[in-house]
Amino acid sequence: MSTRIYILRFPKETSNEPIIYQLVKQYDVEFNILKADILPQREGLMILELKGIKDKVNSGLEFLKSFGVKVERLAASIRRDDEKCFQCGACTGICPVGALAIQRPEMTVVFDPEKCTGCSLCVPVCPVRAMEVSLGAGTLAEVEEKTIV
Numbered sequence: 001m002s003t004r005i006y007i008l009r010f011p012k013e014t015s016n017e018p019i020i021y022q023l024v025k026q027y028d029v030e031f032n033i034l035k036a037d038i039l040p041q042r043e044g045l046m047i048l049e050l051k052g053i054k055d056k057v058n059s060g061l062e063f064l065k066s067f068g069v070k071v072e073r074l075a076a077s078i079r080r081d082d083e084k085c086f087q088c089g090a091c092t093g094i095c096p097v098g099a100l101a102i103q104r105p106e107m108t109v110v111f112d113p114e115k116c117t118g119c120s121l122c123v124p125v126c127p128v129r130a131m132e133v134s135l136g137a138g139t140l141a142e143v144e145e146k147t148i149v
């Protein structure tokens with residue numbers, strides 16, 4: 001399984017096409033739209049997380065390119081804001097690789113960035129948003145600000 005975040009730039013000719021719907025249907029990938037700015041007859045921009053079998057994700061990206069969509073990969077990493085984290089443990093059940101785990105007997109939640117794959121599953125489950133997606137040079141909000149015109 002591969003989970004990656006991409007910036008997609010859509011030419012204005014494709015603004016009315018259900019391309020993402022076709023992508024999901026034909027290539028069996030899951031998606032999470034992190035940001036979208038798409039209006040009729042205008043170039044559009046979307047920040048999209050894609051999850052699926054690597055070969056299918058790659059084929060899906062080629063499918064997007066065949067419509068003239070420019071695809072750019074964002075390197076995501078996850079960090080925890082230790083000031084916000086209150087050790088509730090809610091994130092430990094969802095992490096597929098054990099990067100978030102309860103340490104006994106202290107019962108504290110430890111985050112191991114070396115194990116983390118950047119899948120982002122822990123981000124929405126944290127009640128105080130202590131798990132943050134960081135994209136290369138900045139946070140997701142900063143990247144959106146830089147990329148959306």
Ligand code: SF4
Nearest residue numbers: 095116117119120122
């Ligand atoms: S991003 Fe994924 S792998 Fe990393 S800590 Fe969160 S759930 Fe675990």
Ligand code: SF4
Nearest residue numbers: 085086088089091126
């Ligand atoms: S869900 Fe959030 S607050 Fe709770 S242990 Fe995980 S990071 Fe900390």
